[in-house]
Amino acid sequence: VLPSLSRRMFPFLSFNITGLNPTAHYNVFVEVVLADPNHWRFQGGKWVTCGKADNNMQGKCGVSASNKVYVHPESPNTGAHWMRQEISFGKLKLTNNKGANNNNAQMIVLQSLHKYQPRLHIVEVSEDGVEDVNDSSKTQTFIFPETQFIAVTAYQNTDITQLKIDHNPFAKGFRDNYDSSHQIVPG
Amino acid sequence: VLPSLSRRMFPFLSFNITGLNPTAHYNVFVEVVLADPNHWRFQGGKWVTCGKADNNMQGKCGVSASNKVYVHPESPNTGAHWMRQEISFGKLKLTNNKGANNNNAQMIVLQSLHKYQPRLHIVEVSEDGVEDVNDSSKTQTFIFPETQFIAVTAYQNTDITQLKIDHNPFAKGFRDNYDSSHQIVPG
């Protein structure tokens, strides 16, 4: 879901990284860009393009925007740190509220019913402590097409709803086989 | 308190830092060292030394030990980052269990009924990404005597207990004026 109050992305992105310089410093972050310019709707049990593409979306697919980036909270850190174990983005939050970024909280702002492609960026921090995203030797980007998703404000596909209920620990109360026998019963 | 299961230090340490190089990288951490070699006990409403000092404590006052350090979770980071706002150590945990460090969790191991002095360390990370605590030009240490404390496993001074109940949000249920009228009443 994609509410005005932000929600975490679930299932969340998680990566294993190798080949970094163990003693150099890197920023690691995820960016989310439009995968295509279409509106999508869920019809007849399938996601279909709505026909008309957004007017002002043409040519913007795959282009970065400043408010669509989530820097991993352990950034900056050493190559050794990033390679030690899987890097998870379990706290990455999505929202459709453009004013949501005004707070200190870092959230990714998306448009509902559009398809998105997450990207993983690893940027080496140069000696003077600033990252240089324009130096291609210092920045690497990875794209996994299987991580594409369509943002929604209300669930459309019940399979997705069930997947979340089954695997997200915070949705345990909605599981069919949830044992509530420990609850207090009046009388 | 100082249980085998660790508890947070409260009130917690918090610092404002100025004078760093905004673009250089630093590790920031707190170390806790013995303030004196004595046993302390609370008697007649006051803390008094127990008479006999620990045999193997002589000459160890103020000396570092590897398991008495808590690295601020935002380390490493830039001077600009550390100077932007107050640096709080609200999640620093204390324990008396020497095996507690075996887990991934980073806790400071202390001995009950001994007096301790926290120290703030700021270490510049050199260009190759490793800190050099032996280069005195790259490391700074700050000591505030008013932050000394005596570790305990059970509260002795009721003034301290009340201070925690009054100011620690997690102890709200123990406040005299706590309004529990919202609680469910059976029948």
Added chain:
DNA sequence: CCCTTTTCACCTAGGTGGTAAGAT
């Protein structure tokens, strides 16, 4: 006797999908 460990009810803090109401 004094100190430590364990357990507990009670709280903060915040992440779920459902649902009803609101908006276009």
Added chain:
DNA sequence: ATCTTACCACCTAGGTGAAAAGGG
């Protein structure tokens, strides 16, 4: 009609001091 918002009960996760139980 379709999408969005606001609110809710219900959950995870974990930080409190009190009090009882354990240990030297």
